[in-house]
Amino acid sequence: MSLLAYVEPGESSDTEPEAEAEPDALVDFTAMLRQRQREYGGWFGCGSKMQAEQSDQGYYLEQYVLGVLDFSSQYGIDYSISYTAANVIGRPTKFPAYGDYPETFPMVSRSGPCRTVRSEFPFNSRPQRTYGDWWQRAPSATREIQAQNLPKLATHDYIVVYFEEFVVPTEVAIFETFNPGAVVRIWAYGLTKHWTCLWEATESDLARPALDSRRFAPALKKTTMITKTLRIDFNHSRLNYYTEIDAIMLCGRTVSKTQSLLGRQQRTKQSHQSQRQALVSPPAEAAGPPAPDGSGGPISYKLRTLKFQPKCHEDGATKLHDFINNDLSQFLMEHSVEGGEPPPRVCLTDLPFEILLRILSYLDLKSLFRVGQVSRTFYDISTHPLLYAELSLKPYWHVASSELLCTLARRATMLRKLDLSWCGALGNVSPTEFKKFLTQRGDNLTHLRLNSCKFLNASCIENVGIVCDNLIELSLRNCATDPPLLNFSCLANLKNLERLDLFQTAFETELLLSMLEGNRKLKHLNLAFCGVSVNMDNVAAHLATYNTQLISLDLWKAHFLSARGLLSLTRLHQLEELDLGWCLREASLGDGLFQLLSNCPNLKKLFLSAVRGTTERDLMHIAALGKNLEQLDLMGILNITHERVYDILVHCPKLQLLDLSFCDNIMDRDFDLLAEWSHQFTVDIKTSRRY
Amino acid sequence: MSTTPPESKMPIFVNLQTNDGVVHTVDIRLAHQLGETICGIMRMEEGCYSFDIIPLPRINGEIMAFIIKWCTLVQDLEDNVMTRSKEIFLNLLKKDMAQPHFLLQLLKASDYLGMENFTAVGAKLLAEAINTCRNSEEICYRFNVDRD
Numbered sequence: 001m002s003l004l005a006y007v008e009p010g011e012s013s014d015t016e017p018e019a020e021a022e023p024d025a026l027v028d029f030t031a032m033l034r035q036r037q038r039e040y041g042g043w044f045g046c047g048s049k050m051q052a053e054q055s056d057q058g059y060y061l062e063q064y065v066l067g068v069l070d071f072s073s074q075y076g077i078d079y080s081i082s083y084t085a086a087n088v089i090g091r092p093t094k095f096p097a098y099g100d101y102p103e104t105f106p107m108v109s110r111s112g113p114c115r116t117v118r119s120e121f122p123f124n125s126r127p128q129r130t131y132g133d134w135w136q137r138a139p140s141a142t143r144e145i146q147a148q149n150l151p152k153l154a155t156h157d158y159i160v161v162y163f164e165e166f167v168v169p170t171e172v173a174i175f176e177t178f179n180p181g182a183v184v185r186i187w188a189y190g191l192t193k194h195w196t197c198l199w200e201a202t203e204s205d206l207a208r209p210a211l212d213s214r215r216f217a218p219a220l221k222k223t224t225m226i227t228k229t230l231r232i233d234f235n236h237s238r239l240n241y242y243t244e245i246d247a248i249m250l251c252g253r254t255v256s257k258t259q260s261l262l263g264r265q266q267r268t269k270q271s272h273q274s275q276r277q278a279l280v281s282p283p284a285e286a287a288g289p290p291a292p293d294g295s296g297g298p299i300s301y302k303l304r305t306l307k308f309q310p311k312c313h314e315d316g317a318t319k320l321h322d323f324i325n326n327d328l329s330q331f332l333m334e335h336s337v338e339g340g341e342p343p344p345r346v347c348l349t350d351l352p353f354e355i356l357l358r359i360l361s362y363l364d365l366k367s368l369f370r371v372g373q374v375s376r377t378f379y380d381i382s383t384h385p386l387l388y389a390e391l392s393l394k395p396y397w398h399v400a401s402s403e404l405l406c407t408l409a410r411r412a413t414m415l416r417k418l419d420l421s422w423c424g425a426l427g428n429v430s431p432t433e434f435k436k437f438l439t440q441r442g443d444n445l446t447h448l449r450l451n452s453c454k455f456l457n458a459s460c461i462e463n464v465g466i467v468c469d470n471l472i473e474l475s476l477r478n479c480a481t482d483p484p485l486l487n488f489s490c491l492a493n494l495k496n497l498e499r500l501d502l503f504q505t506a507f508e509t510e511l512l513l514s515m516l517e518g519n520r521k522l523k524h525l526n527l528a529f530c531g532v533s534v535n536m537d538n539v540a541a542h543l544a545t546y547n548t549q550l551i552s553l554d555l556w557k558a559h560f561l562s563a564r565g566l567l568s569l570t571r572l573h574q575l576e577e578l579d580l581g582w583c584l585r586e587a588s589l590g591d592g593l594f595q596l597l598s599n600c601p602n603l604k605k606l607f608l609s610a611v612r613g614t615t616e617r618d619l620m621h622i623a624a625l626g627k628n629l630e631q632l633d634l635m636g637i638l639n640i641t642h643e644r645v646y647d648i649l650v651h652c653p654k655l656q657l658l659d660l661s662f663c664d665n666i667m668d669r670d671f672d673l674l675a676e677w678s679h680q681f682t683v684d685i686k687t688s689r690r691y
Numbered sequence: 692m693s694t695t696p697p698e699s700k701m702p703i704f705v706n707l708q709t710n711d712g713v714v715h716t717v718d719i720r721l722a723h724q725l726g727e728t729i730c731g732i733m734r735m736e737e738g739c740y741s742f743d744i745i746p747l748p749r750i751n752g753e754i755m756a757f758i759i760k761w762c763t764l765v766q767d768l769e770d771n772v773m774t775r776s777k778e779i780f781l782n783l784l785k786k787d788m789a790q791p792h793f794l795l796q797l798l799k800a801s802d803y804l805g806m807e808n809f810t811a812v813g814a815k816l817l818a819e820a821i822n823t824c825r826n827s828e829e830i831c832y833r834f835n836v837d838r839d
């Protein structure tokens with residue numbers, strides 16, 4: 001994945017604001033526009049960068065994405081332009097048209113281009129590789145670590161984009177052109193190097209919107225922050241199929257004097273930092289009284305909720321005097337504790353230690369820290385190592401920092417599962433701190449997830465290999481850099497792996513092969529998007545020799561897998577899930593598929609998206625031998641006819657999902673039939689029906 | 692845990708007396724759900740014709756009534772036990788308009804009685820209540836914790 005350069009605010013190319021027009025000439029016009037803006041509040045139309053007015057506060061600006069900084073997954077691959085994250089750059093190209101705009105299929109067969117070559121380029125981005133809950137139902141599904149940390153609408157995927165100009169954001173519009181409704185959060189990165197959530201989806205936002213393209217611009221939180229970097233979070237669990245984004249627009253007011261505002265922001269930053277300290281450092285560390293906002297009982301609490309803020313000016317004493325003389329009795333009367341029987345003073349600390357520990361074990365990390373600030377007893381309970389056996393900072397990616405890691409290292413003496421995915425973007429976590437953490441606490445780790453961790457460098461990975469030899473699960477998704485990180489032998493030190501996830505991560509083939517040799521108990525392997533340099537036939541041969549316990553294998557878009565490789569895979573008799581999407585291309589499968597289906601009776605999920613060598617005979621084999629098939633993806637397979645589909649539906653009783661998108665042999669007239677069968681056999685059938 | 696004793700020997704109900712003097716009469720089947728403590732006592736008394744009153748000095752009447760109500764509603768649940776029993780618990784709490792300290796007392800009682808399920812569900816609910824507190828003072832206030 002090529003990271004486009006992030007332009008630091010200080011070094012920005014200082015793009016001059018649009019040519020400053022004569023102030024005099026604009027006087028009345030400006031006033032008028034200001035007026036109209038207040039009335040309409042927003043979007044003016046075709047969406048070009050527009051200078052609506054100019055004042056000492058800058059001007060109102062609408063801009064499209066200039067570049068993509070990061071994304072957790074995508075459907076396409078980087079060097080192709082199909083369905084990649086980069087497609088959100090610039091103006092929308094398909095909006096308001098609705099639909100799935102496919103790439104130009106490499107449909108050139110030996111006899112020349114096929115009749116159905118499409119010349120449209122996909123200008124949409126599919127920001128995630130998954131949809132619905134199908135992946136959670138597959139054999140390769142994983143369990144979240146410290147699941148109580150997750151918000152109700154968990155983020156499954158994200159994309160980080162940047163724009164040209166800094167603005168105070170007033171609106172963010174996302175142009176969805178296919179299966180809208182996946183956006184759950186919008187974040188903005190401010191000058192103070194903090195992320196602010198500008199909008200978060202609630203239950204009511206989840207009602208699936210109409211299947212039409214839409215310009216999604218939810219009401220943002222009021223803010224004075226300045227930003228030109230946004231992160232959009234997606235949740236696909238309610239989606240019917242892939243979602244597609246055409247463009248993202250950031251609207252707001254520019255600031256002409258960024259530097260002075262930077263100064264102001266620095267001061268706010270300090271107050272933010274002290275707030276973060278409150279989250280991170282427990283009172284006892286300071287060996288003194290708890291944080292200043294912690295003293296007192298119900299009355300001070302009440303005062304605070306009333307926002308009673310005594311200011312000690314010169315007449316402060318007089319004010320206090322007045323309050324005591326005049327208002328205090330009133331106040332007490334209003335807020336007196338009820339007379340009569342006082343409620344039994346049962347306190348939380350009356351409960352036995354084990355119960356308290358159990359209660360705290362259900363809390364998310366943030367609440368746990370909060371509870372730790374309540375009292376000495378609670379500090380002791382909340383720092384008990386049993387509460388830190390599983391740790392996930394993924395939901396806290398925006399506040400994860402080196403100091404948080406340091407604090408957690410002290411408590412997590414019994415750490416077994418660690419998830420630091422998505423943390424450390426833009427420098428908040430240092431590789432040194434991570435290595436220190438790992439050295440202290442990594443030797444008993446069984447599960448380690450470091451997906452999209454930007455702080456990982458070569459020595460971090462080395463450390464993982466050396467320290468964490470008890471790992472049974474290692475997930476290093478989206479660590480693709482140039483040169484690849486995974487090119488040294490320390491990782492081959494791991495011998496107990498059952499799950500290895502290298503989705504979208506570049507690695508040296510030699511290393512992978514030696515890891516395969518060393519981990520005979522490997523059950524789940526994900527090599528999707530691993531790049532062009534891997535010879536998959538070699539990998540397949542190795543798997544057949546050393547990893548015969550494999551249950552799930554994902555080779556999505558793997559290059560250089562041939563029929564020979566497929567034949568190797570037929571020796572994996574325990575296989576329940578196999579994803580060969582976009583592999584093999586036009587190559588004939590030989591009897592590879594037949595052998596696979598015969599040898600792997602437990603096969604539940606089979607993805608053959610765009611595997612064009614699939615013949616009609618192969619489809620017949622699927623029907624005959626796919627007794628346990630639950631999910632079947634035949635997207636883009638040319639030889640499918642509705643008779644074959646019927647065959648499969650009848651003979652695969654456990655089928656739940658059948659993807660027949662872009663199967664050009666299925667005529668428009670067949671779609672109604674398919675809908676009927678979908679209902680009859682209770683199978684979710686995806687088609688390229690144009691609505 | 693449940694034996695099928697000869698009918699003549701085993702009484703069909705059990706008397707439980709809480710610390711406020713109230714006697715709760717409870718079906719034998721239900722009584723088995725009320726945790727290890729009571730089951731232990733019943734086992735010890737096996738062979739007697741009738742039970743006299745089993746004293747529960749650590750529990751008051753209100754708490755006992757709630758627990759019995761919950762057990763009655765939960766004992767026939769077959770699937771989705773955890774979520775449904777949690778819902779039932781919550782509903783009962785709402786009906787009584789219970790304060791947080793009531794929940795604390797319930798947990799103390801269920802720990803004393805040795806009721807695994809009840810404790811688990813109660814703990815979960817209490818955790819959720821703590822989660823909703825926006826800062827540590829709220830926790831202090833709601834649950835009567837003394838700061839130190």
